[in-house]
Amino acid sequence: MTHPKRIPGSFLAALTACAALTGLSSSALACGGDWGPAMLEYEQDHRPFAVSLAEQQLEDGKLVAAAASVIRSMPHVRTLSAKKSTVVARAQRTLAVALVRSGGALSLKGQVPVYARGKWEGKSQADRQANLEWAAGALRAVSATKADDPSVKTELAEALARLESHRQEARGILEELAKKDLIASPEGYAALAELRRAAGDEPGQRAAAERCRAMAGEGAGLCGAPASAKS
Amino acid sequence: MRVTTTAVLLATVTLLAACDDKPTPTPASSPSVSAAPSGGARALTSGALPHAAAAPVALAGDAAEGQRLVEQYECSRCHQGTGQPAPKLALDCVGCHQQILAGKFPASPAKLAEWKPHVAYYQETPSLEALGRRLEPAYLVAFLQRPEDVRPHLVPSMPRLPLSAEQATHVAAYLTRGERPKAQRLDGADPAHGRALLENKSCGSCHEFSGVAPLTARPKPGVGSEEQQRAIRLAPDLRHTRDRWSPGALVEWLLEPERVKPGTLMPSHSLSPAEARDLAAYLLTTPLEPPRLKALPVRLPVLSRRVRYAEVVEQVIGVTCRHCHGDADLTLGDGGPGNTGGFGFTPRRMDLSTYERTNAGLLNAQGERESVFAKLPDGTPRLVASLIARQREEAGQVDPQVRGMPLGLPALSAEQVQLVESWVAQGRPR
Numbered sequence: 001m002t003h004p005k006r007i008p009g010s011f012l013a014a015l016t017a018c019a020a021l022t023g024l025s026s027s028a029l030a031c032g033g034d035w036g037p038a039m040l041e042y043e044q045d046h047r048p049f050a051v052s053l054a055e056q057q058l059e060d061g062k063l064v065a066a067a068a069s070v071i072r073s074m075p076h077v078r079t080l081s082a083k084k085s086t087v088v089a090r091a092q093r094t095l096a097v098a099l100v101r102s103g104g105a106l107s108l109k110g111q112v113p114v115y116a117r118g119k120w121e122g123k124s125q126a127d128r129q130a131n132l133e134w135a136a137g138a139l140r141a142v143s144a145t146k147a148d149d150p151s152v153k154t155e156l157a158e159a160l161a162r163l164e165s166h167r168q169e170a171r172g173i174l175e176e177l178a179k180k181d182l183i184a185s186p187e188g189y190a191a192l193a194e195l196r197r198a199a200g201d202e203p204g205q206r207a208a209a210e211r212c213r214a215m216a217g218e219g220a221g222l223c224g225a226p227a228s229a230k231s
Numbered sequence: 232m233r234v235t236t237t238a239v240l241l242a243t244v245t246l247l248a249a250c251d252d253k254p255t256p257t258p259a260s261s262p263s264v265s266a267a268p269s270g271g272a273r274a275l276t277s278g279a280l281p282h283a284a285a286a287p288v289a290l291a292g293d294a295a296e297g298q299r300l301v302e303q304y305e306c307s308r309c310h311q312g313t314g315q316p317a318p319k320l321a322l323d324c325v326g327c328h329q330q331i332l333a334g335k336f337p338a339s340p341a342k343l344a345e346w347k348p349h350v351a352y353y354q355e356t357p358s359l360e361a362l363g364r365r366l367e368p369a370y371l372v373a374f375l376q377r378p379e380d381v382r383p384h385l386v387p388s389m390p391r392l393p394l395s396a397e398q399a400t401h402v403a404a405y406l407t408r409g410e411r412p413k414a415q416r417l418d419g420a421d422p423a424h425g426r427a428l429l430e431n432k433s434c435g436s437c438h439e440f441s442g443v444a445p446l447t448a449r450p451k452p453g454v455g456s457e458e459q460q461r462a463i464r465l466a467p468d469l470r471h472t473r474d475r476w477s478p479g480a481l482v483e484w485l486l487e488p489e490r491v492k493p494g495t496l497m498p499s500h501s502l503s504p505a506e507a508r509d510l511a512a513y514l515l516t517t518p519l520e521p522p523r524l525k526a527l528p529v530r531l532p533v534l535s536r537r538v539r540y541a542e543v544v545e546q547v548i549g550v551t552c553r554h555c556h557g558d559a560d561l562t563l564g565d566g567g568p569g570n571t572g573g574f575g576f577t578p579r580r581m582d583l584s585t586y587e588r589t590n591a592g593l594l595n596a597q598g599e600r601e602s603v604f605a606k607l608p609d610g611t612p613r614l615v616a617s618l619i620a621r622q623r624e625e626a627g628q629v630d631p632q633v634r635g636m637p638l639g640l641p642a643l644s645a646e647q648v649q650l651v652e653s654w655v656a657q658g659r660p661r
Contacts, residue, residue, distance in 0.1 A: 052561075059585060086560050148580060150600060151587040181602040184587040186661060214658025215590075217539060 047073045047087050054094045061219060067098040067120065068111035075116040078134060082141055093142050093155070096135035100159045101187060104128030104135070132162045150177050154188035161191040171195040178208070186216035190223050292372075292397075297405025300398055304575040309353065312360030313406070321563060328353050349554065352387045352640065355461055361492045363410030365484060366475050368403050375399035377629060381471050383439045384452050385464045390639030391629075392575050415479030417512045424506075425513025432500045437462045440469040442519035462496040470522070472514040481511040527626040528645035530619065534653040540586050540661050543654045547647050548583050551637040558584035568638075586661050604655050615652045618643050 050073030057066035070077055070091045082089035099106065105122030112120075122128035136159040143152045153173055160170035174192040177183045183192065189212035196204040212223035298314070301307070307315040309324050320327055328350040330336040334343055362371070376399050378389035394402065429435070435446030437459075450463045472481065483490075485507040488497040502510065552569075559566030559582070565573065572578035581593035581603065592602045603614040611619070621635030621642040635642065643651075654660070 055585075090560060148594065148600060149588075150591040151585075154587065154591075180592070180600060181604060182590070182592050182600055184590040211658065215661055217537070217660035219661065 047091070050074075051087055051091045051094065055090065058094050058098055063098040063102050064106055064108065064111060067095050067102070067106045068108055070095040070098075071108070071112050071116050071120060078118070082138070083145075089142055089145070092138040093152075096138040096159065097155050099131050099135040100139075100155075100162055104131040104162070132159065135159050136163055136166065150182040151184040153177060154182075154184040158185075158187050158191045161195055167195060167198070171199070183211075186212045186219065187222060189215060193224065292400035292402070292404030294401070294405040294408065297401035297403070300394075300402050300575075301405055304392055304394070304402070305573060306359070308574070309356045310359045312358040312362070314408070321565070324353050325356055349550070355385075355464060356387075357382075357465055358492070358494070359406055360494070361410065363407030364412055364491050365480055366407070367477055367480075368407050370475050371403040371406065372396070372399045375402055380625075381467045381475075382465060383441075383468050384450060384466070386641060387639050390574070391624075391634055394575070412477060412480035412483050415477070415482050415508075415511075417478050417482075417508055417515070420505075420508040420512035422509065422513040422516055425509040425511070426517070428502070428506055428510045429513060432502075434469070437466040438469050439466075442470045442522065443517055458496065465496060469514055470519055473516075476515070478511055478515060481514065482507045485510055522627075524627040525622075525625040525642075527628070528622050528642075528648070531645050531649035533656045534649060537660065538650060538654040538657055540589075540654070540659070543651060546650055547643065548589070551640055552583045555638065556581050556583040558582060558588075590659065604659065612652070612655045615648065615655060618648050618651060622648070 050069050054066045054069035057069060074080060074088070074091055077088070077091055077095060080088045080092070082092050099120070103122070105128050106120045108117050108121055119127040119130065122131050136156070139152065139156040139159050143149075143156045146152045154177060157170040157173035157177075160166035160173070163170075170191065174183060174188060174195065177188070178192060183189055189208045193205045193208035193212060196202075196208055209223050213220040216223055301313055301315060305318075305322070307313045308318050308322050311317075317323070318326075320330070327336065331338075331343055331346050331350050332354065334340075336343060336346075338346070374389070375392070375394050376396060378391055380388035382388070429440075430447055433448040434440075435448035435450070437450055438446075439450065440446055450466070452463055453460070455463075467475070476484070482504070484492075484497070485500075485502055486504065488495050488499055553567075555567035555569040557567045557570060559571050561584075565571055566582060568574045568576045570578065570580060570582050579593045582588040582591065589603075592600050595601045604612045606612055607616050617633060617636040619635075620630055620633040621637065622645075623630065624635040625642050637643075
């Protein structure tokens with residue numbers, strides 16, 4: 001005669017507890033180690049904090065750190081729609097500016113997991129070009145929603161100035177802003193100086209570079225060497 | 232900049248009278264209810280007792296239009312007693328500040344600690360309850376257009392809102408709601424006894440009374456219970472009483488302040504009717520020395536040392552400017568009256584939350600972007616001019632064309648203005 005295998009009391013107790021928890025919970029995942037559904041109710045969306053940090057890093061001139069903060073918090077930031085979320089719009093704007101000022105290539109090694117780096121590192125000329133085009137597109141989208149904001153226009157023009165086919169548009173934006181002293185950053189004046197130089201406007205180039213140096217302060221290296229240093 | 236309409240109203244009324252360059256004695260018996268701002272004190276000479284035998288004339292303003300304007304100017308964001316529903320917490324300046332300071336606002340401890348130093352102002356503002364039973368409508372009309380500081384121990388004051396004279400009349404008509412005190416004659420009242428009562432009742436422990444011999448009791452800001460401190464902050468300088476109050480309203484108030492305005496911090500001193508009339512007579516008629524206005528600070532030369540944006544933020548922009556010129560994305564779309572509008576101000580889109588946005592200017596009256604650093608005809612950058620305008624306002628030199636900044640808060644020091652001006656002169660280095 002065989003007897004059914006005896007089930008230990010402790011196992012039964014655990015089973016009962018799991019069954020009770022599962023019944024109380026809206027998800028069967030409540031028992032078994034994954035408490036996600038229960039915890040999500042209390043979980044904070046960390047993205048706004050990450051984006052806020054990224055903006056501060058960008059303001060401090062830490063381009064890679066700013067980009068990394070965005071990418072870590074939104075690995076799919078490239079494909080997200082900014083129209084639906086202010087946080088996404090801010091993230092894309094921050095990443096776009098960091099990308100432009102890095103020439104389309106971000107040294108993310110050690111800052112962002114490999115799976116999330118994608119082509120942000122801009123290892124090939126094609127990747128760098130694609131990154132700059134994405135940045136310009138992202139900034140154009142932001143500019144469309146903040147049409148009267150010269151700080152966004154400055155950033156858009158800065159991005160467009162990096163794209164051969166959009167330099168004329170970039171110069172148009174920057175010249176218009178410069179007339180009213182509304183170029184919002186030294187980087188904007190640096191871009192204008194370069195565009196004027198390329199167009200053969202040397203006095204204009206010197207004036208823009210001078211303005212860039214005044215605004216950049218200790219970071220005046222981005223404005224190119226002063227005229228006297230070149231001669 | 233944190234901005235409150237209602238509280239400022241009360242304070243402004245008082246101040247208006249005191250700020251007249253040439254106080255002109257006027258017949259005391261008939262308080263004017265003209266919509267035109269008086270712009271100064273109805274200074275009464277000793278012995279010329281106000282009678283106000285005739286009931287004050289009703290304002291010509293349209294109360295219904297006034298109600299609409301009170302909604303438009305969002306008076307209830309700062310003041311209670313407007314007859315409007317209480318605002319949501321996100322729009323409730325005083326309630327929000329109080330909750331932050333008490334640690335009850337729903338935010339992280341780190342954020343609360345960060346915010347606390349910036350919300351010390353606007354913990355309380357005067358209630359507009361029963362305004363019609365207390366203040367002279369003509370004073371209210373004048374105050375609304377040219378508010379001045381009547382509460383010496385309350386840091387904020389009523390900001391100068393973009394109200395026209397006609398609008399001010401409508402708002403005053405609504406806020407006073409047709410309530411008027413009984414007419415009252417002060418014939419035979421004894422101002423000298425009134426002065427003695429002022430001393431005996433220790434009125435000076437809360438109220439300043441500039442322009443007369445100092446009272447023995449003095450307000451002690453920062454000392455005593457929280458309620459005492461609130462009372463000191465909200466207590467008007469009594470020199471403005473004659474501009475704000477009719478004799479009838481004042482006597483009623485002195486006799487039973489709680490009945491006139493339930494919940495008031497003004498205590499009842501169990502005065503007899505005769506004592507109340509004596510006290511009113513003193514407050515309304517004792518000669519006043521000319522008001523002592525703040526001296527206009529000297530404009531300091533620009534600094535030769537380098538000034539960075541971070542220093543300007545730490546000393547100026549981050550201290551006051553950003554509350555009214557903030558980042559709308561981080562505040563549910565409300566970037567403050569100087570950015571996204573509010574308190575009757577149209578959106579000027581002036582955002583001082585970052586270096587780049589500070590350089591991005593504002594929308595002018597024509598809706599076009601212009602730099603806040605554009606030079607005015609005298610060479611002064613516009614931003615600096617508005618800071619100096621606030622200093623001038625405190626010195627009694629109001630420029631109708633330039634609204635002084637920070638709005639409703641004390642002017643910057645000469646050194647702070649110098650810092651901003653130096654930064655601008657150096658090309659606004661980041």
